[in-house]
Amino acid sequence: MRGLVFTAATGVPVPPAALFDHPTVAALAAHLQAATAGALHVPAAPTLPATAGTPVTDGPAPLSAAQRRLWFLHQLDPTDTSYLVSYLVELDGIVDRAALARALRRVVARHPALRTVFPSSDAGPVQRVHDDPQVELVLERSVPGIPLAERVARVAAASAGTPMDLAAGPLLRAHLVADDRPRFALLLVAHHIVCDDWSFSVLVRDLGRCYDSEREAAVRVTRPRPPWPARPVPGPAAFALAQRDWLAGPAGRRGLDEVVAGLRGAPTLLDLAPPSTAPGPTAPLPPAAPGPAASTGAAAVPPAPAVASARALRVADRPQGASLRAIVAATDADAVRRLARAHRTSLYMVGLAAFAALLGARTGRTDLLVGTAFAGRTSVAAEDSVGCFVNTMPLRLRPAPQRGFVELLAEARAAALFASEWQGVPFDAVVERLRPARHPHRNPLVQVAFGVQNAPAAAWRGTQGLDLAGVELAPDAARLDLTLWLDERRGDLEALWTYRTDLFDGPRADAWHRDFIGVLRRAAADPARSLAECVDDSWGNER
Numbered sequence: 001m002r003g004l005v006f007t008a009a010t011g012v013p014v015p016p017a018a019l020f021d022h023p024t025v026a027a028l029a030a031h032l033q034a035a036t037a038g039a040l041h042v043p044a045a046p047t048l049p050a051t052a053g054t055p056v057t058d059g060p061a062p063l064s065a066a067q068r069r070l071w072f073l074h075q076l077d078p079t080d081t082s083y084l085v086s087y088l089v090e091l092d093g094i095v096d097r098a099a100l101a102r103a104l105r106r107v108v109a110r111h112p113a114l115r116t117v118f119p120s121s122d123a124g125p126v127q128r129v130h131d132d133p134q135v136e137l138v139l140e141r142s143v144p145g146i147p148l149a150e151r152v153a154r155v156a157a158a159s160a161g162t163p164m165d166l167a168a169g170p171l172l173r174a175h176l177v178a179d180d181r182p183r184f185a186l187l188l189v190a191h192h193i194v195c196d197d198w199s200f201s202v203l204v205r206d207l208g209r210c211y212d213s214e215r216e217a218a219v220r221v222t223r224p225r226p227p228w229p230a231r232p233v234p235g236p237a238a239f240a241l242a243q244r245d246w247l248a249g250p251a252g253r254r255g256l257d258e259v260v261a262g263l264r265g266a267p268t269l270l271d272l273a274p275p276s277t278a279p280g281p282t283a284p285l286p287p288a289a290p291g292p293a294a295s296t297g298a299a300a301v302p303p304a305p306a307v308a309s310a311r312a313l314r315v316a317d318r319p320q321g322a323s324l325r326a327i328v329a330a331t332d333a334d335a336v337r338r339l340a341r342a343h344r345t346s347l348y349m350v351g352l353a354a355f356a357a358l359l360g361a362r363t364g365r366t367d368l369l370v371g372t373a374f375a376g377r378t379s380v381a382a383e384d385s386v387g388c389f390v391n392t393m394p395l396r397l398r399p400a401p402q403r404g405f406v407e408l409l410a411e412a413r414a415a416a417l418f419a420s421e422w423q424g425v426p427f428d429a430v431v432e433r434l435r436p437a438r439h440p441h442r443n444p445l446v447q448v449a450f451g452v453q454n455a456p457a458a459a460w461r462g463t464q465g466l467d468l469a470g471v472e473l474a475p476d477a478a479r480l481d482l483t484l485w486l487d488e489r490r491g492d493l494e495a496l497w498t499y500r501t502d503l504f505d506g507p508r509a510d511a512w513h514r515d516f517i518g519v520l521r522r523a524a525a526d527p528a529r530s531l532a533e534c535v536d537d538s539w540g541n542e543r
Contacts, residue, residue, distance in 0.1 A: 043468060044300050047048070047379040061240055063125055071118050085472065086160045088473055089470045093466035097176060098215075103356070109133045111233055138175050144180050172189070175477065195387070201457065268445050322498075322504075324496070326495045330492070339527060345409060358519055360446060371394055375455065403530070431445055443481075449480050449484075451484075478500045482496070482504070515536075
């Protein structure tokens with residue numbers, strides 16, 4: 001986010017690579033001066049306007065690429081709940097339920113994404129914003145003898161297991177869960193099409209502000225309510241239109257060309273099946289579904305019969321998911337951070353290299369793609385907005401066993417900075433250009449992903465006796481075959497593995513985590529050692 005600070009202060013976009021390549025103030029100042037003079041090319045990206053201002057459209061608006069993909073997946077199987085995300089907000093203090101309900105309505109009124117629905121039209125799916133903030137704070141009363149954590153888990157399972165109707169909404173549910181002490185916790189369940197992880201941090205912060213405002217207005221009746229929010233927030237429709245214009249312009253076309261060029265010839269299917277079920281090296285892949293027709297950027301929507309056929313397949317044998325959360329030892333975490341500093345990289349880049357090394361060892365692949373999610377907060381306005389701005393970028397890595405870890409780390413650094421520079425290129429546009437073979441229940445291009453959580457902490461220290469602290473509940477659905485997130489926002493370095501249960505069981509996931517820590521530990525001790533040595537000489541042994 002330092003790049004946004006510089007951009008806001010100078011008006012000059014600062015790509016992340018500039019912060020790594022010019023680590024001193026003097027060097028960065030020289031870079032900014034050259035950029036201002038037009039000596040450097042700084043690619044644009046779709047950005048939100050500073051405020052909502054005049055409505056961007058008088059009627060229904062188009063969908064962004066990410067929204068369109070989520071809408072299409074919903075059409076395949078409206079009962080699928082894998083894109084419902086559950087967030088727990090711990091409430092520390094005395095809860096004024098009426099003030100909390102009013103505050104929640106103010107937050108929904110502030111953010112158009114939380115009032116948006118996605119009906120179909122003759123031209124395809126559109127997004128429409130309701131004027132009325134349709135949200136109800138449902139009180140989940142206490143059950144004698146059941147602790148609050150268990151009550152939350154039960155309510156979360158029920159709410160997140162109930163499908164949402166994208167066309168009718170609402171796409172946000174709020175539950176105030178109580179125990180018999182009484183203590184309260186707020187459970188929020190949202191569809192990913194209107195809310196991502198960054199959005200949750202914004203939502204908790206704004207909810208805390210509004211709650212304090214409501215309580216202050218109630219206690220000091222002679223004093224008017226503080227004028228917050230002072231400015232409206234632009235919504236997802238504004239971003240969808242900005243993305244459409246950016247993709248049609250020279251920067252978007254160039255970005256798509258460059259991203260696709262780097263992926264040409266890369267294998268697009270990574271086999272993570274355990275050894276007992278994995279096909280041999282020459283076994284044929286399952287028959288590929290037809291690739292999508294060429295288009296100009298938005299995800300293609302197949303005709304109704306194709307949707308119905310795909311829906312039947314999806315419902316018949318939908319893969320299930322599970323997760324593993326583990327704490328990385330402080331000594332290992334500190335060693336990784338020292339390694340990152342020594343090589344002008346980051347925790348993300350070191351973790352990405354270690355993840356790729358492990359994938360190479362366990363699959364025998366020396367050329368593979370790893371997906372990474374970018375928050376899409378490329379402007380100050382986007383940082384303050386709720387919505388689905390996230391975009392997946394495929395990163396190509398070549399973890400050959402004889403390469404040194406430091407060599408793979410340099411490649412991971414270059415791949416991450418390149419992807420960050422062109423993070424506005426929609427994943428679906430890349431897929432449509434490359435047209436990889438399609439396989440049932442497999443994501444196109446990338447089946448594994450890695451990331452480090454960099455969203456602001458979802459917390460608010462209140463002035464009216466109530467503090468809020470939020471955390472995303474561990475998912476029980478796997479959108480990809482395997483995903484690893486690292487998160488150091490709560491002090492410790494945490495690892496969250498999410499996996500398909502037809503590919504991993506608990507012991508295998510635990511073994512992968514231990515092996516990942518082993519790669520980090522050996523690489524930190526001697527970055528020059530080979531990848532085969534970093535994986536403890538077990539290259540390909542799982543196969």
